[in-house]
Amino acid sequence: MAFSDAERRAMARALELAARGPRSRNPQVGAVILSPHGDVLAEGWHRGAGTAHAEVDALSHLPEGGARGATAVVTLEPCNHTGRTGPCAEALIAAGVARVVYAVTDPGVISGGGARRLRDAGVDAEGGLMAEEGDALVGPWITATRLGxxxxxxxxxxxxxxxxxxxxxxxxxxxxxxxxxxxxxxxxxxxxxxxxxxxxxxxxxxxxxxxxxxxxxxxxxxxxxxxxxxxxxxxxxxxxxxxxxxxxxxxxxxxxxxxxxxxxxxxxxxxxxxxxxxxxxxxxxxxxxxxxxxxxxxxxxxxxxxxxxxxxxxxxxxxxxxxxxxxxxxxxxxxxxxxxxxxxx
Missing domain, CATH: 3.40.430.10 (Dihydrofolate Reductase, subunit A)
Known part of the structure; x- marks a missing residue:
């Protein structure tokens, strides 16, 4: 797996942003949107149940079309289901994002599979960047999801x-x-x-x-x-x-x-x-x-x-x-x- 220096810096920042979110039934997630040249375009994090997920929060700070060709760096694999909010994978596709980098795979039977959906839409999706740090943040939520x-x-x-x-x-x-x-x-x-x-x-x-x-x-x-x-x-x-x-x-x-x-x-x-x-x-x-x-x-x-x-x-x-x-x-x-x-x- 090849990750750029800009993506590594963005993931470190996304992890910082994720920690701002509340500990709740939902995981703490952060996201950073990078331009094709590696510049930070927008940031976001999940603020609790019922609020925009980190990816959508970050996208909301950009004008229409502002994420086209960009890279989204996210601490958790973008979700693939509709709950109180829509699927983040679909939001990234609709925004024209070209690449998605994430730290930890979503183990949820319902919410998981976002990377596959992204790839099916032609978006480059790659996981595992700073996986250990990401797991330290969402590991307990993953346990709760996997073991109930x-x-x-x-x-x-x-x-x-x-x-x-x-x-x-x-x-x-x-x-x-x-x-x-x-x-x-x-x-x-x-x-x-x-x-x-x-x-x-x-x-x-x-x-x-x-x-x-x-x-x-x-x-x-x-x-x-x-x-x-x-x-x-x-x-x-x-x-x-x-x-x-x-x-x-x-x-x-x-x-x-x-x-x-x-x-x-x-x-x-x-x-x-x-x-x-x-x-x-x-x-x-x-x-x-x-x-x-x-x-x-x-x-x-x-x-x-x-x-x-x-x-x-x-x-x-x-x-x-x-x-x-x-x-x-x-x-x-x-x-x-x-x-x-x-x-x-």
Whole structure:
């Protein structure tokens, strides 16, 4: 695949534009229109359900015929269906665009296929430019589209010998400040942060995301799973995302699939599970985890309080194999970032 320098610059800009859009049921998408000489003619991004898609938003800034012979650089393959708005592939064809470059293929059964439609109309369509960066932006939405549930990251902190707490239950702090700061950064990237009622009652967390000591501009919605009620004065009731009602999303159930289905319906595609060994193990046991973040501290605790309990592995042949994507030193600690093998989640 051959991409010009102008197209690479335009894709980097399109990714910046995409991040301006809201996290919702729809993906965050950005678009840049380039002249045949590589100059930027127009920019656009998707501002939420029911509004113009990024490509159409960019085209709207051009006069009639202004995109003829141009190249459209888009973070996601142009859609091929009519919903609240028309198909972007058709809009690009009608505008006379000669070439379309995109980062990530749309996996939707209904919305996908835009590149094929473009090619059938004689438009050069090529994907894969900055695919890794594009996937980081829309990967959770793709998971929701493909699996019918949000993208789930399960996080825990543990000692070197695999314990989440000392024998008396104390666990603050196994890891150091750099690891905790990394957790807050990842909370800020999530749409929802999930704990169980056991963790809620034991630790009374607020579940906010803080960056450099201040509340992050974007806050994950706090979610509590379990049959015990949220206490009237629980810290989570003062979370900024539920400040108006004082009510976190609470699910008095052990049906994790049903919880995820409801979260997806609410447009929450990035779910961060931070609820202790019982809840982490339940998500893994149910095959509802996509990524694992294990923060490992160079301390030994011994005792019974392991970081995970039963995840449904009865023999070594049934072990849940992970693909470790990175091992990141964080002060004295190490973060193992891994994904589940396809078919294990």
């Amino acid at each position: 549930r949000p993208h789930v990251t399960v996080k825990w902190a543990q000692s070197l010998d695999g314990r989440a707490a000392a024998a008396d239950g104390t666990s603050q702090w196994i890891t150091g400040g750099e690891a905790r700061a990394d957790v807050h950064r990842r909370r800020a990237e999530a749409d929802a942060i999930v704990i169980g009622t056991g963790t809620l009652l034991a630790d009374d967390p607020q579940l906010t995301a803080r960056l450099d000591g201040a509340l992050a501009p974007a806050q994950p919605v706090p979610v509590v799973i379990g049959t015990r009620p949220v206490p009237p004065h629980a810290a989570v009731r003062s979370h900024p995302a539920v400040a108006e009602t004082g009510e976190p999303l609470a699910y008095a159930t052990r049906d994790l699939a049903a919880v995820l289905a409801d979260l997806r319906e609410r447009g929450l595609h990035r779910v961060f599970v931070e609820g202790g060994p019982t809840l982490a193990s339940a998500f893994l046991r149910a095959g509802l985890a996509d990524r694992v973040l294990a923060y490992v501290a160079p301390v030994l605790l011994g005792g019974p309080r392991t970081a995970l309990d039963d995840i449904g592995v009865e023999t070594i042949g049934a072990a849940r194999r992970l693909v470790v994507e990175s091992m990141v030193p964080l002060g004295a600690d190490v973060l193992f970032e891994a994904r589940l093998h396809e078919g294990d989640s």
